[in-house]
Amino acid sequence: SGQRRRRPLERSVDFPVCAVLPAGGTGERTGLRTPKQFCSVLGRPLISYTVQAFERVSWIQSIAVVVAKENMDLMTDIIQRFQHKKVQVVEGGSTRHRSICNGVRALGEAVGEEEQVMAANRPKVVIIHDAVRPFVEEDFLYKIAMAAKEQGAAGAIRPLVSTVIATTSEGYLDHSLERARYRASEMPQGFTYDVIYQAYQRCTDADFEFGTECLHLALQYCGTKAKLIEGPPTLWKVTYKRDLAAAESIIKETLSRSACIVTGGSAPAATLADALQNAFRALDMELNVTPDLMGDNSKYLVNEWNFIQISVSHPCLSEVEAILTDLDAANRALLHPVVVIWVHLSSLDELSISRTMAEPAAIRDLASAAKLRNILLYGIQLHQSTDTECWERSVLRVAEIMSTLIRDRSPALVGQLLQA
Amino acid sequence: SGQRRRRPLERSVDFPVCAVLPAGGTGERTGLRTPKQFCSVLGRPLISYTVQAFERVSWIQSIAVVVAKENMDLMTDIIQRFQHKKVQVVEGGSTRHRSICNGVRALGEAVGEEEQVMAANRPKVVIIHDAVRPFVEEDFLYKIAMAAKEQGAAGAIRPLVSTVIATTSEGYLDHSLERARYRASEMPQGFTYDVIYQAYQRCTDADFEFGTECLHLALQYCGTKAKLIEGPPTLWKVTYKRDLAAAESIIKETLSRSACIVTGGSAPAATLADALQNAFRALDMELNVTPDLMGDNSKYLVNEWNFIQISVSHPCLSEVEAILTDLDAANRALLHPVVVIWVHLSSLDELSISRTMAEPAAIRDLASAAKLRNILLYGIQLHQSTDTECWERSVLRVAEIMSTLIRDRSPALVGQLLQA
Numbered sequence: 158s159g160q161r162r163r164r165p166l167e168r169s170v171d172f173p174v175c176a177v178l179p180a181g182g183t184g185e186r187t188g189l190r191t192p193k194q195f196c197s198v199l200g201r202p203l204i205s206y207t208v209q210a211f212e213r214v215s216w217i218q219s220i221a222v223v224v225a226k227e228n229m230d231l232m233t234d235i236i237q238r239f240q241h242k243k244v245q246v247v248e249g250g251s252t253r254h255r256s257i258c259n260g261v262r263a264l265g266e267a268v269g270e271e272e273q274v275m276a277a278n279r280p281k282v283v284i285i286h287d288a289v290r291p292f293v294e295e296d297f298l299y300k301i302a303m304a305a306k307e308q309g310a311a312g313a314i315r316p317l318v319s320t321v322i323a324t325t326s327e328g329y330l331d332h333s334l335e336r337a338r339y340r341a342s343e344m345p346q347g348f349t350y351d352v353i354y355q356a357y358q359r360c361t362d363a364d365f366e367f368g369t370e371c372l373h374l375a376l377q378y379c380g381t382k383a384k385l386i387e388g389p390p391t392l393w394k395v396t397y398k399r400d401l402a403a404a405e406s407i408i409k410e411t412l413s414r415s416a417c418i419v420t421g422g423s424a425p426a427a428t429l430a431d432a433l434q435n436a437f438r439a440l441d442m443e444l445n446v447t448p449d450l451m452g453d454n455s456k457y458l459v460n461e462w463n464f465i466q467i468s469v470s471h472p473c474l475s476e477v478e479a480i481l482t483d484l485d486a487a488n489r490a491l492l493h494p495v496v497v498i499w500v501h502l503s504s505l506d507e508l509s510i511s512r513t514m515a516e517p518a519a520i521r522d523l524a525s526a527a528k529l530r531n532i533l534l535y536g537i538q539l540h541q542s543t544d545t546e547c548w549e550r551s552v553l554r555v556a557e558i559m560s561t562l563i564r565d566r567s568p569a570l571v572g573q574l575l576q577a
Numbered sequence: 578s579g580q581r582r583r584r585p586l587e588r589s590v591d592f593p594v595c596a597v598l599p600a601g602g603t604g605e606r607t608g609l610r611t612p613k614q615f616c617s618v619l620g621r622p623l624i625s626y627t628v629q630a631f632e633r634v635s636w637i638q639s640i641a642v643v644v645a646k647e648n649m650d651l652m653t654d655i656i657q658r659f660q661h662k663k664v665q666v667v668e669g670g671s672t673r674h675r676s677i678c679n680g681v682r683a684l685g686e687a688v689g690e691e692e693q694v695m696a697a698n699r700p701k702v703v704i705i706h707d708a709v710r711p712f713v714e715e716d717f718l719y720k721i722a723m724a725a726k727e728q729g730a731a732g733a734i735r736p737l738v739s740t741v742i743a744t745t746s747e748g749y750l751d752h753s754l755e756r757a758r759y760r761a762s763e764m765p766q767g768f769t770y771d772v773i774y775q776a777y778q779r780c781t782d783a784d785f786e787f788g789t790e791c792l793h794l795a796l797q798y799c800g801t802k803a804k805l806i807e808g809p810p811t812l813w814k815v816t817y818k819r820d821l822a823a824a825e826s827i828i829k830e831t832l833s834r835s836a837c838i839v840t841g842g843s844a845p846a847a848t849l850a851d852a853l854q855n856a857f858r859a860l861d862m863e864l865n866v867t868p869d870l871m872g873d874n875s876k877y878l879v880n881e882w883n884f885i886q887i888s889v890s891h892p893c894l895s896e897v898e899a900i901l902t903d904l905d906a907a908n909r910a911l912l913h914p915v916v917v918i919w920v921h922l923s924s925l926d927e928l929s930i931s932r933t934m935a936e937p938a939a940i941r942d943l944a945s946a947a948k949l950r951n952i953l954l955y956g957i958q959l960h961q962s963t964d965t966e967c968w969e970r971s972v973l974r975v976a977e978i979m980s981t982l983i984r985d986r987s988p989a990l991v992g993q994l995l996q997a
């Protein structure tokens with residue numbers, strides 16, 4: 158699958174690791190009504206992407222998502238709808254620390270005992286991560302988990318983006334900090350279960366109310382100095398509305414890196430596929446050519462997010478219908494919208510035949526039905542030409558249209574029959 | 578113009594203000610080959626947006642853009658191409674401070690004297706701003722300019738996004754800073770010419786090499802305590818590739834707030850326009866209806882970024898050609914791509930007539946020519962229906978297609994004749 162390709166080596170982690178995702182924020186800074194962790198990105202709430210980032214890591218056993226009481230049902234629905242498997246929904250507290258604490262306790266109480274937590278069932282390490290940092294990768298989670306196990310606590314840091322300054326009470330510059338000596342503390346952070354559990358047992362109400370840093374509690378109440386690990390820029394937190402656009406662009410880019418083109422084995426289709434392959438390379442996309450999606454070639458059905466079906470001469474949608482059926486059977490469009498582009502390559506003698514309304518209506522109906530299953534179907538009509546220059550221009554135009562359809566994933570344009 | 582609407586009250590600033598935009602960065606953090614200030618957003622380099630943000634402020638007299646020697650020609654081309662008027666290009670130094678210093682000196686030397694700067698020609702206040710923070714607004718520049726004049730120095734601050742921590746030399750947590758006492762120092766910053774000029778005269782080579790904060794130099798060498806002013810989140814700096822996507826989404830949103838629909842005065846077109854107006858409201862867009870773009874209605878030509886022309890029955894492109902000509906005459910698409918959507922509303926009796934190839938070819942040719950002038954022309958075909966439910970569905974679909982075309986501004990889809 159697309160996820161498997163991102164995981165080059167299976168990490169060996171021989172101790173139990175769980176995660177807590179505090180997701181109780183109200184999202185007032187985004188300027189949106191919906192808290193940002195529940196905002197939709199390509200038709201799926203942001204938090205589902207973050208859950209997926211943890212769920213796909215084989216050595217992470219369980220994920221406690223902590224949400225405000227009023228969002229418990231919403232979160233449960235999200236888990237069902239996107240078929241998340243490792244998640245338990247935990248009710249949050251009145252502050253961030255109370256929420257994280259609830260999550261930590263819920264992980265220790267996985268077998269049901271309320272008070273007497275059984276050590277055997279506790280995870281060795283707990284990773285705490287923000288629900289609004291969806292792009293964390295396995296490599297980095299591994300570093301945090303290993304350092305947490307060895308040191309008791311570990312946290313992601315990033316270089317400071319701006320100079321940090323101290324202000325006077327009247328709002329004037331007092332002094333600026335020497336940038337090289339300081340870092341921004343980010344997420345994820347990892348702790349042995351004992352350290353984070355004890356830190357919350359021992360800390361004061363004031364810590365629960367006003368504290369922000371788990372690392373600080375571990376230091377103050379357990380004497381544990383956290384190991385700090387420089388994280389990648391992708392750890393950034395979705396805070397403002399513009400960050401949702403940035404997140405969407407990152408996800409769209411990931412989904413647009415390659416496409417699979419199905420020729421049906423016909424010679425004119427194979428020629429077009431070759432030409433498109435070159436054109437796509439210039440657009441920084443990879444195009445895999447295959448005669449069909451059967452046997453060994455069915456691998457594309459589970460690997461690709463974009464399919465292009467070339468029909469030669471007869472404007473027949475049965476091949477594209479077969480792809481839609483296969484995608485449905487593989488449950489491929491569960492997490493991301495899948496793009497299917499039907500190309501009708503018409504031969505020279507068809508040029509004179511004026512188009513009937515049948516074809517546009519057929520693709521429109523097919524697209525409406527597919528859209529309900531998160532598959533975006535578009536059509537392109539392309540006329541063969543013996544004029545080389547004219548043909549090359551057409552191929553370039555088709556490639557640009559395809560690349561735009563794949564990158565934009567616009568639901569409003571499904572079912573259109575575009576002209577190359 | 579679109580800019581004028583953002584400027585509710587003309588500020589009275591009775592002293593000369595100039596700006597320095599250091600733009601010498603190499604953009605290594607974006608992961609792009611092009612330095613980020615020269616990256617294209619909707620077909621225009623980011624720095625041109627920042628220049629425009631200053632140029633449209635009536636009380637800002639001159640803008641010194643400081644670029645690396647190898648980018649002097651590129652920057653000069655940008656100024657010519659986008660017809661910037663208040664800009665001088667200044668060659669940068671080897672560090673950020675040396676570049677800003679060159680910009681400050683260039684502003685004082687505007688009359689040509691090399692050594693003997695004439696005080697009368699100096700600006701009273703210099704605003705320094707990053708080339709990669711294009712969304713700064715007049716209101717905030719005004720606050721900075723006024724505070725700089727009164728206090729000698731002023732700077733934008735923002736709350737810290739993350740906790741700031743001090744690290745031990747071995748990479749462990751030493752302590753975390755109390756977040757409430759500190760701020761992030763951002764741009765713009767303002768100085769009286771005397772303060773910033775003297776600060777650079779007096780500072781050391783080490784300051785020029787390793788310093789980052791102009792505010793700090795003003796404090797250290799002129800004893801000037803900067804007034805700190807909390808800025809809006811829009812002051813954020815375009816740093817990573819994802820920030821370019823965020824910037825583009827902000828600009829696209831600004832351009833997509835409203836559209837002008839031209840009915841030609843026909844009754845069916847006016848009915849469709851009314852229905853679209855309601856549908857657009859649900860999509861958070863305003864639709865201004867007008868019979869034509871003549872006389873008083875020509876105001877739309879200078880205010881709107883999106884035009885919808887409805888042609889009833891006869892598929893005639895002459896009306897849309899007139900809009901294209903008017904837009905060209907007004908030089909409207911100089912700074913942003915303008916969207917023109919041609920809607921062919923065909924009557925019932927045309928339904929049986931199969932379409933000829935003439936119409937798609939005509940709009941495609943028109944669109945290819947318009948695209949060269951930064952005008953994006955799309956077509957939509959809509960059939961009238963006496964079935965109310967069917968008609969309402971079509972209107973909704975048209976509104977969604979229009980909204981997508983306006984928001985996405987995809988160059989690859991120009992000239993298409995889409996079906997509602």
Ligand SMILES: [Mg+2]
Pocket residue numbers: 292293294297389391392
């Ligand atoms: Mg990451």
Ligand SMILES: [Mg+2]
Pocket residue numbers: 712713714717809811812
């Ligand atoms: Mg602003």
